[in-house]
Amino acid sequence: xxxxxxxxxxxxxxxxxxxxxxxxxxxxxxxxxxxxxxxxxxxxxxxxxxxxxxxxxxxxxxxxxxxxxxxxxxxxxxxxxxxxxxxxxxxxxxxxxxxxxxxxxxxxxxxxxxxxxxxxxxxxxxxxxxxxxxxxxxxxxxxxxxxxxxxxxxxxxxxxxxxxxxxxxxxxxxxxxxxxxxxxxxxxxxxxxxxxxxxxxxxxxxxxxxxxxxxxxxxxxxxxxxxxxxxxxxxxxxxxxxxxxxxxxxxxxxxxxxxxxxxxxxxxxxxxxxxxxxxxxxxxxxxxxxxxxxxxxxxxxxxxxxxxxxxxxxxxxxxxxxx
Numbered sequence: 001x002x003x004x005x006x007x008x009x010x011x012x013x014x015x016x017x018x019x020x021x022x023x024x025x026x027x028x029x030x031x032x033x034x035x036x037x038x039x040x041x042x043x044x045x046x047x048x049x050x051x052x053x054x055x056x057x058x059x060x061x062x063x064x065x066x067x068x069x070x071x072x073x074x075x076x077x078x079x080x081x082x083x084x085x086x087x088x089x090x091x092x093x094x095x096x097x098x099x100x101x102x103x104x105x106x107x108x109x110x111x112x113x114x115x116x117x118x119x120x121x122x123x124x125x126x127x128x129x130x131x132x133x134x135x136x137x138x139x140x141x142x143x144x145x146x147x148x149x150x151x152x153x154x155x156x157x158x159x160x161x162x163x164x165x166x167x168x169x170x171x172x173x174x175x176x177x178x179x180x181x182x183x184x185x186x187x188x189x190x191x192x193x194x195x196x197x198x199x200x201x202x203x204x205x206x207x208x209x210x211x212x213x214x215x216x217x218x219x220x221x222x223x224x225x226x227x228x229x230x231x232x233x234x235x236x237x238x239x240x241x242x243x244x245x246x247x248x249x250x251x252x253x254x255x256x257x258x259x260x261x262x263x264x265x266x267x268x269x270x271x272x273x274x275x276x277x278x279x280x281x282x283x284x285x286x287x288x289x290x291x292x293x294x295x296x297x298x299x300x301x302x303x304x305x306x307x308x309x310x311x312x313x314x315x316x317x318x319x320x321x322x323x
Contacts, residue, residue, distance in 0.1 A: 026067055026089075026108065027065055027067045027068075027089060027106045027108075028065055028067070030104060030105060030106075031063050031065045031067075031068055031091070031104050031106060032063055032064060032065070033061055033062070033063045033068070033093065033101040033104055034061070034062045034063065034101075035059035035060070035061055035062075035095075035099050035100060035101055035316075036059055036060045036062070037057065037058070037059055037099065038058050038059060038060050038282060038315060038317075039282070040055040040058070040281060040282055040317070041280050041281060041282070042280075042282060043280055044280070050275045050276070050277070050281055050319075051255070051273075051274045051275030051276065052274040052275060052321055052322045052323055053255070053274075053275045053300065053319040053320070053321060053322075054319060054320040054322070055317070055318075055319055056299075056318040056319060056320055057099065057317075057318050058282075058315060058316055058317035058318055059099045059315070059316055060313050060314065060315055060316075061101070061314045061315075061316055062314070066308070067085075067087070067089060067106075068091075068308075068314075069085065069305070069306040069307070069308045069314050070085040070086045070087055070305055070306065070307060070308050071083045071084065071085050071086075071091075071287065071288055071303045071304070071305055071306075071314060072084060072085065072086045072123065072124045072125070072172075072228075072229075072287040072288055072305050073123070073124065073125050073126040073174075073229060073287070073288045074126075074288040074289070074290050074301060074303045075126060075128055075134075075290050076290045076292050076301050077292070078292075079094045079095055079096050080092070080093075080094055081093055081094070081095055081316075082126070083288070083303060083316075084123050084126050084136070084288075085123070086122055086123060086124060086139075086305065087121055087122070087123070088108060088109045088111050088120075088121025088122075088123050089106055089107070089108055089109070090106065090107045090108075090109055090151065091104060091105075091106050092104070092105055092106075092107070093105070107151050108121075109121065109123065109136065109145075109147065109151065109153075110145070110153045111123070111138055111141075111145070112138055112141040112143050112145075112156070112158075113141065121138070122138060122139040122140045122141075123136050123137065123138055123139075124137050124138070124139045124170075124171060124172050124173075124287075125137035125171050125172055125173050125174035125184070125229065126174060127174040127175055127176040127182055128176060129146075129176060129182075129205060129206065130176075130180075132148075132149045133146050133147060133148055133149070133154070134146070134147045134151070135147075135174060135176075135182065135206070135207065135208070137170070137171030137172070137173075137174050137184060138171070139167070139168065139169070139170060139171065139172065140167045140168070141158065142158060142159075142162035142163060142165050142170060142171070143156055143157065143158045143162075144156065144157055144159070144171060144174075144184065144207040144208055145208065146206065146208045155206075155208035155209070156208055157207055157208045157209075157210075157212070159200065159207060159212075159214070161198075161200055161214065161216065162184075162186075162200070165186050165198070169186050169187050170184070170185070170186035170187060170198075171184045171185065171186065172185060172186060172187035172226075172227055172228060172229070173185040173187070173227050173228065173229045173230040173240070173241075174230070175230040175231050175232045175238060176205065176232060177201075177232045177236065177238075177260075178232055178234065178235075178236050179236060180203075180204075180205045181201050181202055181203050181204070181205055182201070182202045182205045182206065182207060183199055183200070183201050183202075183230065183238065183260070184199065184200045184202070184207060184214075185197060185198075185199040185200075185219060185227050185230055185240075186198045186199070186227070187226045187227045187228060196218035196219050196220045196268050197218065197219040197220070197221065197226070197227050198216065198218060198219075199216070199217050199218065199219050200214035200215070200216060201214055201215045201216075201217065201260075201263075202214045203215070215263075215265050216265060216266050217260065217263045217265075217266065217267050217268065217269060218266065218267070218268040218269070219240065219258065219268070219269060219270075219271070220268055220269065220270045220271075221240070221242040221254075221256065221271065222242060222244075222254055222256075222273065224244050224246075225242040225243060225244045225254055226242060226243060226244070227240060227241070227242055228241050228242060228243045228253070228286065228287045228288075229241040229287060229288050229289045230289070231289050231290060231291045231300075232291070233257070233291070233298075233323060234298070236260075236261045237257055237258060237259050237260065237261065237323075238257070238258045238259075238260045238271075239255065239256070239257055239289065239291065239300070239323075240255070240256045240257070240258055240271050241253060241255055241256075241286060241287070241288075241289045241302070242254050242255075242256060242271075243285060243286060243287070245285075249278055249279075249283065250283075250284075250311075250312075251283060251284050251285040251286070251312075252276070252277055252278035252283050253276075253277040253278070253283060253286040254273050254275070254276050254277070254278075255273070255274055255275040255276075255277075255289075256271030256272060256273050256274065257271060257272050257274050257323065258270070258271035258272070274323070282315065282317075284304040284306070284312055284313055284315055285304050285305045285306070285307065285312055286302050286303070286304045286305075286315075287303065287304065287305040288302065288303040288304075288305075289301065289302050289303075291321075297320050297321075298320070298321040298323065299318065299319070299320060299321065300318070300319040300320075300321045301316065301317070301318055301319075302315070302316070302317045302319070303315065303316050303317075
C-alpha cells in the first residue's frame with residue numbers, strides 16, 4: 001500500500017500541470033466505427049422534406065473507443081470526411097453510398113495548452129483554405145491555428161477582438177467565403193444583448209497572419225438559440241446552424257440563411273430560418289455543417305456532438321439543398 005501511495009505522489013510531482021480537472025480521453029489506436037441508418041422523421045420514415053432540405057440518408061455512428069464522439073465541426077470532400085472533436089482529435093475516414101466507414105484514422109492536433117486537460121484543446125470550428133491548409137478555432141483560449149496538409153501547425157493567433165469572448169463562447173463557427181475572406185463567429189451574446197453574436201470577417205482569409213485586421217458584424221439568431229456552425233453558400237450568403245437546449249426537447253436546431261454580403265463595420269444581420277430540427281424531426285446537439293457539390297446539386301452534411309453522453313447520439317446526415 002505504501003508503495004502505491006509513493007507512486008501516486010511521484011506522478012503528481014512529475015506532472016504538476018494536473019489540478020484535478022477533466023482528463024482528455026485519447027484514442028487507443030485505429031478506432032472501430034459502426035454505422036446504423038436513421039430516418040429523418042423517426043415516426044414516419046418515408047418523409048424526407050424539411051424546409052429547403054431533402055433528406056438523402058444518414059447514420060448514427062458508434063464506437064467502443066471512449067474517446068469517440070464530441071464532434072463539433074466537419075469537412076467533406078468527395079467520399080472523404082474530417083470530423084473534428086471538441087478535444088482536438090481529427091477523425092478522418094472514407095464513406096461511400098453504402099454508408100460504411102472505411103480507413104479511419106485519428107490525428108491529435110496541437111493546441112495552445114499542454115493537452116492534459118480537455119480545455120487545452122477545445123476545438124470547435126474549422127475551415128479549409130484554397131491551398132489545402134486548415135484553420136481551426138480554439139474555444140476558451142480564443143485562438144485560431146493554421147495547419148498544413150500534413151496537419152502540422154504553421155501559424156496561430158489570439159486576436160484581440162476575441163479576448164472578451166467568454167470561456168465557452170468561441171470561436172464556435174468558421175467559414176471560408178467565395179470572395180476569399182474568412183468569417184469567425186462567437187456563440188454567445190456580448191453585453192448589451194442588442195450587440196448580438198459577434199462575428200469577425202478577415203478580408204485576407206487567414207486570421208493567423210500577423211497584423212490581420214477583421215471587420216466586425218453582429219448576428220441575431222432566433223430567440224434562445226446560439227450559433228454552432230456556418231458554411232458559405234456559392235452566392236456569398238452564409239448558411240448558419242443554430243441550436244438551443246431545453247428540458248422538454250433537450251437539443252433542437254434551426255438552419256438559417258443570412259445575407260452577409262456588403263455588410264458595413266459593426267452592422268447587424270438576421271438570418272432566415274429555412275429548416276428546423278425539432279418536434280417530429282430527428283434532433284440532437286447538431287454542431288457541424290459542411291457543403292459540397294454532387295453534379296448540379298448542393299449537398300449539406302450535418303454532424304451532432306454527443307458530448308460523449310449516454311443520452312445523446314452522433315448523427316451524420318446528408319441533404320440536398322434548394323436555396
